[in-house]
Amino acid sequence: MSQSPDHHLTDDLDVQEARPKLKPPAMFKVLLLNDDFTPMEFVVLVLKSFFGMNDEKATQIMLHVHTRGIGVCGVFSRDVAETKVKQVSDFSRKHQHPLLCTMEEA
Numbered sequence: 001m002s003q004s005p006d007h008h009l010t011d012d013l014d015v016q017e018a019r020p021k022l023k024p025p026a027m028f029k030v031l032l033l034n035d036d037f038t039p040m041e042f043v044v045l046v047l048k049s050f051f052g053m054n055d056e057k058a059t060q061i062m063l064h065v066h067t068r069g070i071g072v073c074g075v076f077s078r079d080v081a082e083t084k085v086k087q088v089s090d091f092s093r094k095h096q097h098p099l100l101c102t103m104e105e106a
């Protein structure tokens with residue numbers, strides 16, 4: 001059995017909330033955008049390298065983006081999503097590909 005430390009504070013008459021309600025952290029989708037120039041193999045490499053996908057999953061997501069124009073690589077906390085976007089953008093720039101990666105709140 002377990003009791004929360006504030007089991008005696010059950011309503012709004014208390015002077016102070018012992019356990020103020022916390023918002024769940026915002027989550028962010030990391031998105032890849034299609035373009036006409038980035039090689040398919042490079043997009044698959046990005047998905048495997050930065051999103052931990054195997055070859056089959058990476059190919060599936062790449063083809064989704066290629067045909068639909070945009071697709072989700074994963075959903076992460078703000079900090080992790082920002083890091084993924086920077087990693088992909090830096091890696092694409094280094095290899096002189098125009099691949100775009102962005103994020104939006106889930």
Ligand code: TYC
Pocket residue numbers: 032033034035036037038039040043062063065066099
């Ligand atoms: N459309 C690209 C091509 O035909 C492939 C591609 C897929 C590029 C996904 C970007 O996010 C992308 N070479």
